[in-house]
Amino acid sequence: MLRNRRPTTPALASISLEEELALLRVELMYGLRVNREAYLRRKMEEREEVMRRMRHRDAQAMLADLRGRLDRVKPQNDAPRVIDLRTRRRLHPVDGPETA
Known part of the structure; x- marks a missing residue:
């Protein structure tokens, strides 16, 4: 389909x-x-806005803007930005079915 x-x-x-x-x-x-037509219309509007923003800017300015945005994003509760999944699994073991 x-x-x-x-x-x-x-x-x-x-x-x-x-x-x-x-x-x-x-x-x-x-x-x-x-509504697929409204979705496509919104998608095109967003694409046009991105193109309008990029049209008169050089790569250095865009990179500085992105870095500034990333610096403003702070992890909640002083959480680390990178999560080690192996350590996380050891801290929170999944209990299987108990045998009596």
Whole structure:
């Protein structure tokens, strides 16, 4: 069903397979109906805004802006930015079925 909806060559204003799956998931999980035309319109508006912002800026200015935004993001409760999954697994073991 999804393959029939997907065009053979992706257009600039088309919904990708991943996006379509995400939209279907929203519809099924929350009982909502997503207007695909409005979604595509919003996607194009966001793309145009990004292009407008990038048009008159050089790479150095964009990089400085991104670094500034990342520096303003602070982890909550002094949490580390990198999480070691192995250590986390040892701290919180998953209990299996108990045998009596």
